Amino acid sequence: MASVLRTDALTKRYGALLVTDAVSLDIGEGELHAIIGPNGAGKTTLINQLSGELAADSGSVWFKGRDVSALPIHERARLGLLRSYQITSIFEDFSVLENATFSALASRQHAFKFWAPMLASKESRRVAEESLEATGLTHRLHAAAGDLGYGERRQLELAMSLSAQPQFLLLDEPMAGMSVQESTAVVALLQRLKRRYTILLVEHDMDAVFALADRISVLVYGKILFTGTPDEIRNHPEVRAVYLGEEEAEAAA
Numbered sequence: 001m002a003s004v005l006r007t008d009a010l011t012k013r014y015g016a017l018l019v020t021d022a023v024s025l026d027i028g029e030g031e032l033h034a035i036i037g038p039n040g041a042g043k044t045t046l047i048n049q050l051s052g053e054l055a056a057d058s059g060s061v062w063f064k065g066r067d068v069s070a071l072p073i074h075e076r077a078r079l080g081l082l083r084s085y086q087i088t089s090i091f092e093d094f095s096v097l098e099n100a101t102f103s104a105l106a107s108r109q110h111a112f113k114f115w116a117p118m119l120a121s122k123e124s125r126r127v128a129e130e131s132l133e134a135t136g137l138t139h140r141l142h143a144a145a146g147d148l149g150y151g152e153r154r155q156l157e158l159a160m161s162l163s164a165q166p167q168f169l170l171l172d173e174p175m176a177g178m179s180v181q182e183s184t185a186v187v188a189l190l191q192r193l194k195r196r197y198t199i200l201l202v203e204h205d206m207d208a209v210f211a212l213a214d215r216i217s218v219l220v221y222g223k224i225l226f227t228g229t230p231d232e233i234r235n236h237p238e239v240r241a242v243y244l245g246e247e248e249a250e251a252a253a
């Protein structure tokens with residue numbers, strides 16, 4: 001599997017607190033790689049360094065063979081390394097389709113044509129419709145974004161990310177705050193998106209992680225304790241002891 005995203009000894013401190021401790025990851029094309037770890041382990045901080053929101057103190061981030069460590073968030077996004085829920089904001093008064101179309105237009109740097117008849121750009125509309133179909137929102141195309149329920153809103157955010165046509169998706173807790181039914185729908189959605197996109201998923205929902213991930217990295221106090229397949233993670237004694245706990249490990253088995 002060709003490497004798409006690689007970090008080399010990425011390190012971040014907040015004062016005396018070492019939040020990212022020489023993290024080296026190598027994620028292959030089409031892989032769904034999950035990061036798990038207890039609260040405060042440094043998962044969000046790590047994603048922030050990958051997206052470019054946060055500069056590392058030392059170490060580097062490589063995307064498609066290029067050192068992107070010094071690039072800001074929008075330039076990484078332009079290269080196809082995109083963090084969902086962060087790049088775009090939802091316009092409440094606009095329809096689901098208009099929001100996704102705007103995202104498609106914006107990613108092509110035509111943002112200021114927004115006030116011209118937005119749906120005139122056939123290509124952007126096609127991309128938007130495809131993204132909304134992939135995220136299961138086709139039946140809500142003309143609903144105002146402000147009228148969406150919580151789960152649908154997260155689906156729209158994901159559709160807007162897909163409309164930007166990323167190659168790599170950074171997903172930070174996409175199931176957070178969702179009902180069981182909504183999480184199940186997102187798991188099914190990510191199953192469909194898998195392979196088409198390379199995905200790094202930070203998620204507390206272990207059922208979702210074990211159902212989706214090709215490989216899982218366990219982060220503890222900013223350090224990667226172990227990287228392996230879901231089976232290897234389930235059977236790793238240190239991981240069971242430190243993070244999963246016997247009970248959850250049983251549930252995941």
Ligand SMILES: Nc1ncnc2c1ncn2[C@@H]1O[C@H](COP(=O)(O)OP(=O)(O)OP(=O)(O)O)[C@@H](O)[C@H]1O
Nearest residue numbers: 014015017019037038039040041042043044045046
């Ligand atoms: N801007 C900051 N300044 C100081 N400390 C910070 C800052 N951001 C995060 N931290 C600390 O860094 C550590 C890692 O935080 P982070 O949010 O990355 O963990 P996490 O694994 O995503 O946690 P959770 O699972 O609860 O979302 C925590 O101890 C947190 O308090």
